[in-house]
Amino acid sequence: MTNQSKMKVYQEVLNQIRQFIEEQELKDGDRLPSERELSEQLNASRASIREALRAVELLGLIETRHGEGTFLRTYKPYHSVELLSTFVLREVKTKDELLEVKFLLEQVCLNQLFADDQWDYLQFKDLSFNSNDIQTDLFLRLFEDYGNRLLLKIWHLVTGFVETVDPKEGSNVRYEELLKLISQRQYNQALDYHASLYENQCS
Amino acid sequence: MTNQSKMKVYQEVLNQIRQFIEEQELKDGDRLPSERELSEQLNASRASIREALRAVELLGLIETRHGEGTFLRTYKPYHSVELLSTFVLREVKTKDELLEVKFLLEQVCLNQLFADDQWDYLQFKDLSFNSNDIQTDLFLRLFEDYGNRLLLKIWHLVTGFVETVDPKEGSNVRYEELLKLISQRQYNQALDYHASLYENQCS
DNA sequence: TTCCGAAAATGGTCTGACCACTAATCGAAT
DNA sequence: ATTCGATTAGTGGTCAGACCATTTTCGGAA
Incomplete structure (x- = not known):
């Protein structure tokens, strides 16, 4: 409780997503729930969900495809690496x-x-x-x-x-x-x- | 132009911010412009600015202090590292x-x-x-x-x-x-x- | 059955609002 | 004039809702 209360929403979201991945045993290439679904299920605004996702996307841990969804990704650095x-x-x-x-x-x-x-x-x-x-x-x-x-x-x-x-x-x-x-x-x-x-x- | 057009806003924002840091020769601990300022100067919504900032925050490259501002981080990885x-x-x-x-x-x-x-x-x-x-x-x-x-x-x-x-x-x-x-x-x-x-x- | 277009789902982005926290400012009491 | 307190302005934190672009889905027409 004390821990979570000071935690920012997007960080908590990240935790939940990771937990979800483990529970569902998602593997590289699998699709995550849509931003809107996550928003509902995790009780957070879509903006917060996105902040969380953009962070791990920049790291190359997930991949988002416009109109398709968000996917776990086989870690390939060569992507946003330049930015980083x-x-x-x-x-x-x-x-x-x-x-x-x-x-x-x-x-x-x-x-x-x-x-x-x-x-x-x-x-x-x-x-x-x-x-x-x-x-x-x-x-x-x-x-x-x-x-x-x-x-x-x-x-x-x-x-x-x-x-x-x-x-x-x-x-x-x-x-x-x-x-x-x-x-x-x-x-x-x-x-x-x-x-x-x-x-x-x-x- | 061709490059930028497919680039997501938050990635472009990240580029601009980096450029700004170099031009202004900002060092660890220095303060970045506020999210609202960046929003105006970079012609992007505050949401997009935040997506960019959250990404580098998760990496421990910047530090945000509620009510104060966003700062280049004095090099302490131990922060969000657990999440990562x-x-x-x-x-x-x-x-x-x-x-x-x-x-x-x-x-x-x-x-x-x-x-x-x-x-x-x-x-x-x-x-x-x-x-x-x-x-x-x-x-x-x-x-x-x-x-x-x-x-x-x-x-x-x-x-x-x-x-x-x-x-x-x-x-x-x-x-x-x-x-x-x-x-x-x-x-x-x-x-x-x-x-x-x-x-x-x-x- | 095949093919095409409408509809649904999804990510991408923006606007504006409100809250919480911090620091600067101003004013009153000393 | 000094000090201390409350007010206020600035900032990050979060949310709701809207609209666009792209992809997929699906049902109807050929």
Whole structure:
């Protein structure tokens, strides 16, 4: 009671919505009740409902389609990220910091995988990515292999930020090389090579 | 024009606000124009202004004080983070992942600092933190020393998430020990000790 | 049955109102 | 003149209702 009373409506709404999602076991892609329904059921004005929804929409957690409805979304940062980045990165002026964090996250991932004897490095042997963005696909795969979804999310987000600052100078060749080193279990050289990829870009 | 036309009003508002912040060189703690002012200046309804503001408020980037105004936030993630966490972490069920990321981030920070010959480890010699949360204060200091503000932000955010899941079992003594090892330049032992702190907590 | 247009449902936006809280202002008592 | 209190103006918090644009649905016409 004491807690809720000072809580803003839109925050309480957010709580309720989350609860609803859990109870109904909604999954990515599922549709949420309409704003008007939520308004009735949660006893809040539509404006408040919308404030709540816009907040999570900006985060890329839901997706709204005009005339259709509001849907849970498989978290894809690349959407409103630009907007966010300009806010979040107010003080993080230099893209150096951004690249450094991206590098460190990737390094952590590589280190952890390389340290795991169980890890199947051979799967990368004959792997070729269709897309024209090998870098992203490769690390997406690596992070998924590592299995920590949160780390993957953070990396994804940071990578998204980087894109807004520095539109991909797609040197795919370099990452082919990294892929090759990994599949040959040349771990130390892979790490060195990975590091060298970033040394050039930083100040 | 083509871009803006499909952009939602609240997103455009967000853009304008960011621009305003840059032009006016507003810093943390500074006050933004009132919702009504923004409404006039940006040619949008107050509702749309609010949708934009609520979104960044949820992120902890601004702070609104009833009767006073809206302020750029002096960097404290711990606010609405709980709300966010329940959404963001929908799939990240286990607190293990959370703790692991926190651990990895801290480890990265330690590694980087230890590798830097210039780093003044002696500053931690006679350091004692007033607060009752040595863990946070210590790493806050370490991350600041490292100098990558983005990494600090991420760590802070993750730490905030951890708190919502696992209200601090404040074993300050342990971090006193870590502090001691660092100030004595027992880097390897510090790293081991730091790792041991997390081994207990994971499944 | 197929196809098309009207109707319903939904998100997008705006207006205006009222409440609650805060801080500045003004005025009276000292 | 100073102090303290009440008034007032400014601000965020919330709501109700309206209208538009888009999508889906559904029933009637071919």
